[in-house]
Amino acid sequence: MTLRKPPLRAGHAERDAKFTEFGGWDMPVEFESIQAEHAAVREAAGVFDVSHMGEIEVAGPDATALLNRLTTNDVAALSPGDAQYAAITRDDGVMLDDTVVYRLPDEQRSVEAGSSEARSEEAGSDGGRSETVPAYLFVPNAGHDAEMHERWVDHRDEWDLDCEVRNVTEDWAMFAVQGPEAPDLVASAVDDGGPDVRDLSRFSATFAPFAGADCWVARTGYTGEDGFELLCPWDDAEAVWALFADDATPCGLGARDTLRIEEGFLLSGQDFHPEDEPRTPYEADIGFAVDIHTEFVGRDALAAQAESGIEETFVGIELLDRGVPRHGYDVTDEDGHVVGTVTSGTMSPSLGKPIALGYLPVDLTDPGTEVNVVVRGREKRGKVVSVPFE
């Protein structure tokens, strides 16, 4: 299979980046050093190429209804410029992916003969009739864009909803500028006359011009630091990246991973996976992203689980012995019985100690509970801690 390439693949190679396959994409994993990149984001600013993230656009009179029926959160609560974290679940409540849904500015579209009259309609400038319809863009994880596009189209057709669904993953490059210096850096990179992006609150977004290109800039991220994610037209990627590459440290997916693990953020496909690690949002400890009062695929199963309670949940584990916990390692209790599995782990660059994420039975999840992680056949002592790790 040919790997998909981000628009800046050649530029990253010139910077001596090392590459890795991730979700079918050939992405930079490390430029100088994962630890140095990680520290830059915690202390100053880093810029990540995350063009492997998918983008699906949904626009039309029924766009809100379709998104509300396929994501766990309440999309109807969003105004243009709002962003919202959500899970995408199947009928049994198991997560297929997690995503951020952005509500874009409303769109004007012309009204076809015989279309519903119940919507807000107005005379278009050309004398024809047009209507204002909601538009959204959501961001599936790497390699999930085709599957999610198909899921949205199939359900739209099944439920006879009126909206367009377009996979625009290769129309948009995506960069994340993250760290305490990111707000000033991104604000100064906006073209003259553009908005002050420092006025955006967390989970808000707007269009702003960068290097002459209209970019969608959101105060969101995956590092635990302040910062922004920018969607930039694919062909303008180089000019926009150049605005940040000198003042922010170029970072690869390695640092992105250590930063998110320290925060306890989920990685789709690794901390949950429909076949290998089937988990509901409640088990994954993202109940805040579930609005059980909306009607979505998986809602009934989740309502039942909310009622009956969960048996296992997602926790942090800090190792007291030397060793590096990794995906797939067993977790044992005091008696040596296997009670869980590490889904993500690393040597924390900020804390200088080994940390892990994984699922444990709820009676073992109180902070301070002693557990072990089995590293190459040897039990390493650890304890349950709350996340973010500190």
Place this chain on the structure above:
Amino acid sequence: MSFDVPDDLRYRESHEWIDPETGRVGISEFAQDELGDVVFVELPGEGDAVDAGGEFGVIESIKAVSDLYAPVSGEVVAVNEALFDAPELVNDAPFGDGWMLELDFEEGDLDDLLSADEYADQIA
């Protein structure tokens, strides 16, 4: 990028070096660069025996776990315990303070290893 390959050492294809004079063993500058930030090293104890080509330990960077292979057979006479608290020495000085073991070995076993020139060609 070009990497340092000291002339006075012998090399294994899997990137370990041995100093014929001292019996010290470590990994090459190329290898530590491939691994990235080293965060953990697992080594045998003094008095343990290692076999040429056999695994003698494990090195972990943030992104990878790799086995370490003995360039020659012999007995471990010293272990660089500084690496347990400061594994980054392997990155900082792979041919110096980042050494791993000192072996008591048979000189004839060196014949199976690469010269500096041969190893430099391998990683070129």
